[in-house]
Amino acid sequence: MSTRRLSSKKTRSQPPPRSSDRRDAAIQELRRGAELADLLKKQVELIPEPNRRDAAVTNVGEISMAMESSLCILQSEMEHPSSPEVGVAAGCYSSDGGTGETNSGAVARARRVRHRRGRHGADFPIKEILTDAPENDRFHWRKYGEKNILNAEYPRLYYKCGYSDDHKCPAKKYVQQQSHNGTPFFLVTLIDEHTCETLFRDEPSSSSSNASQVLDFTKPSLSPPEEDSMPVSMHSYSYDEYLSSSLPAISPDGDRVKFSPGPGW
DNA sequence: AGCATTTGACCGCA
DNA sequence: TGCGGTCAAATGCT
Known part of the structure; x- marks a missing residue:
């Protein structure tokens, strides 16, 4: 270049x-x-x-x-010269991507909702990521909802950390499938950070069993990329950035993230 | 049996 | 009142 x-x-x-x-x-x-x-x-x-x-x-x-x-x-x-709330690919593809709403709109709503659910003025981190492999973030997510969004082509899927109950981990993510020039991709909104990850680091005695659970790539529905077949066309730079910045050190053989495509996926 | 997912109902906000 | 987000019972899977 x-x-x-x-x-x-x-x-x-x-x-x-x-x-x-x-x-x-x-x-x-x-x-x-x-x-x-x-x-x-x-x-x-x-x-x-x-x-x-x-x-x-x-x-x-x-x-x-x-x-x-x-x-x-x-x-x-x-x-939109006024800077969006999140810098990573905010607003990208959304105009023709099918949701009809801006990404920062989703973020603003996320903040609003979390606020009214009890975290007063909490400045929890929110990241938005474009990826073709929403399942591939090496955390264990539990799906808790799915919603058809107005003017959106695909439903939005709601996930919370699989350890939200056990470890009070507040991490959540919303996955919204979109398409750009016929290429399907996913807008992933990550809300709050994993505290379970910290817990595992603090509890080495239980880390071996826990780590293998956290890294749950077992789901065959959207199989994780093998080393030789990483998703290429839409693999998101920002997703990598997110992973490298927030992932625990893990062994690759246990890697599994649950992701189940909704109807029509 | 235990766990994850599905899905309709409910809640709060604009 | 409509919408997005969450809950929780029902269901499915291993």
Whole structure:
């Protein structure tokens, strides 16, 4: 990607470009980068060795996804200059994605609801993530509800931490399937953080059994990506970011996250 | 039997 | 009153 072009063209005689112009330029560059990533992906798919090919395809896919996420963020920022509540891909794809509501709207509602349910003024963290693999966050989630959302193509699924009762873990997530240019993806809203994770770290004696339960990828319905077949096309950079920032250290063999697609999935 | 999921009812807010 | 979020009984699965 040629970010250099953005800075080197500036001359003293010209007025400094407006920030919207620079965003335009950045968007152009990102679009070009995304196209090149697609091209590269096609070339990489021709690699004969399966292991190398899959690894390369995965990497290119992540590059492509990062481009698209950045593009989304920039575009949504131009459309809605007031910064959204969450920075990660907020507003992306939602205009034609089917829900008809902005992501930050969902976040605002989440905060409102949590507030009225007793956590007065709690500043709990909320993250929004676009991914094609909502099941793949290595936590154990229990589905507690499903709701058809107005103007949404797919129902919204409600999950809470599988240890919300045992360990009073407040973590929740909402999963909303959407589609963008025919590509299905999921808007995952993560609410609050896992305290069960901390508990497991504090209780080494029980960690072995607990860890294998937390990391529950047993569900066959949406099978977790094997090492050689990571989801590529829409694998979310921000999801990875979330995982790397909040995951406990875990052994891969126990990895399982429950995710059951709703009707029509 | 124990656990997870489904689904209709209920609640609070705008 | 309609909507989104949650609850909890019923149901299904292993």
